[in-house]
Amino acid sequence: MAAAKVTASAVFRTNQEIKLLARSGRMAAARRLFEEMPRRNVVSYNVMISALARSGRLAEARRLFEEMPRRNLVSWNTMMAACSQHGRVEDARELFDAMPALDEFSWTIMVSCYAQAGELALAREVLDRMPGEKCVACYNTMISGYAKNGRFDDAVTLLREMPTPHLVSWNSVLVGLIRNEDISRSVQFFNKMPEKDLVSWNLMLEGYVRAGDLELANAFFARIPSPNVISWVKLLNGYCRAGRMGEARELFDRMPERNVVSWNVLLAGYVQLSHMEEAYKVFMEMPDKNAISWTTMVSGYVRAGKLQEAKDVLSKMPSDSVAAKTALMHGYLQSNLIDDARQVFDGIGVRDAVCWNTMISGYVKCGMLDEAMVLFQQMPNKDMVSWNTMIAGYAQDGQIRKAASIFRKMNRRNTVSWNSIISGFVQNGLFVEALQHFVLMRRDAKSADWSTYACCLSACANLAALHLGRQFHSLLVRNGFISDSFPGNALISAYAKCGRILEARQVFDEMVGQDIVSWNALIDGYASNGNGAEAIAVFREMEANGVRPDEITLVGVLSACSHAGIIDEGLHFFSSMIKLHSLKPVAEHYACMVDLLGRAGRLREAFELVQGMQTQPNAGVWGALLGACHVHKNHEIAWLAAEKLFELEPRKTSNYVLLSNISVEAGKWDDADKVRFLMKERCVYKPPGLAGST
Template sequence: MPARDNFSWTLMVSCYARAGELKLARDTFDRMPGEKCAACYNAMISGYAKNGRFDDAVALLREMPAPDIVSWNSVLVGMTRDGKMARAVQFFDRMPQRDMVSWNVILDGYVRAGDLDAASGLFERIPSPNVISWVTLLNGYCRAERIGEARELFDRMPERNVVSWNVMLGGYARLSNMEEAYKLFTEMPDKNSISWTTIISALVRAGKLQEAKDMLNKMPFDSFAAKTALMHGYVQSKMVKDARHIFDALEVRDAVCWNTMISGYVHCGMLDEAMSLFQQMPNKDMVSWNTMIAGYAHDGQMRKAVSIFRKMNQRNAVSWNSVISGFVQNGLCVEALQHFVLMARDGKMPDWSTYACCLSACANLAALQAGRQFHGLLVRSGYIVDSFSGNALISAYAKCGRMLESRQVFDEMAGQDIVSWNALIDGYASNGRGAEAISVFREMEANDVRPDEVTFVGVLSACSHAGLVDEGLDLFNSMTKDYSLQPVAEHYACMVDLLGRAGRLTEAFELIQGMQIQPNAGVWGAMLGACRLHKNDELAHAAAKKLIELEPHKTSNYVLLSNISAEAGRWDEAEEMRVMITERGVRKPPGLAGST
């Protein structure tokens, strides 16, 4: 430049400071010839404050020949935005003068810090709070879900702009208080796009999709956010056709919009449609790729999941976790552990989900040594305190038969959830240590942890393996009596197995006949196993016939019934079953049509 004035120098200082290049900013500031203007000082002070260099900001403020209110407020803003409220308050108290910006900055700082009592106290000290002051405190109350105090403040406001109405509306919407939200919305003198989008989004979250659609049709603005919210609601409710109708009508689509639609297809099992849309997506992000990997993995199509995974230019921890968990879900545990090694080579840090999946793989493989190595990695990584990883470790040791280590992990956890207790109970039960499983259940009750359906499957299974018939009956009855839990097929199967092992076949059969739900193959399978153990051919024959009704295409059921018939001397039926083995699925065995 042939010539530079104060504006040129100030602009350079300001640009460097905003870019975080404070050394260059200060060098330019120091080289500025002549007397520096207030604007140049303020640009440098603001740069220091925004980057957390408060000592430098205050030192420069003191050097400034005539600091103005902007200078002081710049430092105050930096301190409050950085969460240094104690220092900000001290600085505020020392300020030679304050304007409304000063008061609102410190008020906003308290709100950001979540100290609403201090914010309220400060608010009462503001000489003449303006609408920004009122809205700042109102927003704090709404975000903290202190809706009563928010409404009281809202009603006291001397003037309300559309922002204040929207903040109050958002407060009700956040709490799903649709009655008050809708009432407030109808009372609003002026509504903008945010007002309409807020009420439509609230209706969507409340599951009132038709009302949300009607509201969208009445909306006088073209709101992309409102349309996306309704589309997301349709996807959550698996109404993908309605979601696709909105998607196709959008003139502009962002990545969130594309991913919402793809995710909707994936969650509905419509993977061909998801893949078609994925291929059309112009700018795929990490979420797009990971959604497709998880979708194919959940559907058991690991070859396609891995193919997509390998095509990714970049992968994050979620990408690796999706493919590793997919291998575990589909029983490919060796491949899961191999990909853990590849993940480390790729330089990606495993998280609690990675460790939980790999521990499940170790458990399924009964790979005790590998499980112990992951235990060591968990301790070093710090994820041992995470309940998901801890629970996976409990299960891993239990499946390897190492209940001492399993119990030790349980005891060392920072906090046990219901899954932790269930994993320990199931571990003892599956290792034939019924008494210990029941002991843990009693310990669980003593700790005021409410058992769920999974808990009772584990403890009833433990009773069955330990032959604790009376204990099992008491626990089964306590499900509905003490915990208001309705037994499902798995609980009945445990009880049938328990009674059957004890030779109480008639009671087991009567229990099945008295079931409030339809017996499944697991229940009749347990009955059949008990009958064959105690050589009750009549009940075994009845149970086997029920199994064939439920699983007409399963060859092993016909083989079982053929063997049972042969053992009972019913040679004609045995021969018919052998014929059915080669003709299964063509017709039903004689005598089964129309039976219940």
């Protein structure tokens, strides 16, 4: 009897010790202690499962859950919470449905899991199904879910509906307002709260810091009844983010109490500015460092392009940190050192999703899609980012069918998934598919963002679908995206490409932040609608507004000159491009110039310009020359251009047809025969029913 009591208290003490070790990040020691226990009870297993999940080892946690000899309600709840923490919504739901009994924790975890995944309707369904009197935590979880997703009205309604709102309920709404950077509504709400605690005060302080007014934040800080280290950290963070490191350091030195977080914030401040000497001094000064401190240093050196230093710091780190190693890996990938990155990746024992995704996206970015796919298939717990990376990767590589097949295999999709596939279709010229997927996206109840609208407008533009473009325009207005410059620019292009240049101009004029892309879209719009003079006028207007032209601007301007037949001005813009704007002309500019000179019949000059090009002329340039030769019946230069074109595009029928026509029109029947022979030799066939040039 006495021996049993001793054993029970030993188990109790060891359970506590495991928890403490795990909470301080010493997982290996915690695991060892658990393995070496002579006797374990349910709680030992529960503690270990929770610890494993919190340190990113979900698979191990699950294994232990399956293996444990006896489970209680807490074991089930712990496992559910573990799945929820890792975004495994389906797994959590499966456990929830399979549990022998449910308590208020089970219900709350399920609500929290759905809310975190953005599935608010499902979260609400669970809350509503909860029998008897619902607990405060469950209400708070739902309120927090609404608030963090910007649905304040729903959050406040539920707050009013619940029988006994708690201070935490109010704070849950406040955090949503603060994160949404709605400062005036935050202040209003804060003042209306029936009671406030330090959490409320600290949230409001964060609101002022986010609003970027540090003087106001400082004044508010002075009003906090008894600020704690978190209050100080929030203010310190404000100065660090603003790059005001002198004041930040002063504030830091005045802090009555410092912990590892405050040190980390100061360190991150110097790192952000790439002040690595200062950062290193702070790093050495720190009384204790956690994994975040080390990761901050490593990623700081990576940002500063000092990969050797990053590697050296990492090698001095006493414990293992996936995040720190991933930071170094990221650095190697940015410098295209794929093999070095892979070596780091292979050396990481327990990889988290960020680690896998970093390596996968590294492969994708340098076009190594096969390698990316192998890793993607090996990855045990793929998250949304993994899937989206592969979709975007294949789409950008022109493999849109593969992208679409991956997209179809996804169980759940978020806005980014939809945007990736829609933008993929647009990039690959499949505009109708892009718009069809927009319809499917709305059926999936996923909300479109500015990127969705920009892609869809671009699809409308390319289809010259004016009516649809107008519908997207009104959707943009209704959803409040109209002042953002990116979809605004897409809208300008859409109207311009549909021939509605006046509407394009109107959108441009009503836009808040016109950028270089907006100006380019307008100039190109006038040029491609045949209004060269107006395009040039807009270009002048842009210069007068102090906006510096880029390469794309000049393509628009030069093609405007070409369409309008303004030869001398075109030549002037072309030379000013290098001299005045220090822009390097590329093939597109030369193609415009060839077109310009060609239209004026100055074929010899055009040919000489091409021969003098710094870079290799592409098919666009030679094609423009061949086209001009056709118009002006220059048989000799036509052959020179065509021979180059045949090298670049040996199987493009229209080039052969054009050259054949030119030869025939010049009465050179032998040459026309020669072209026909070439076509036969290269198995190029004129499509039936296609007479003349294409």
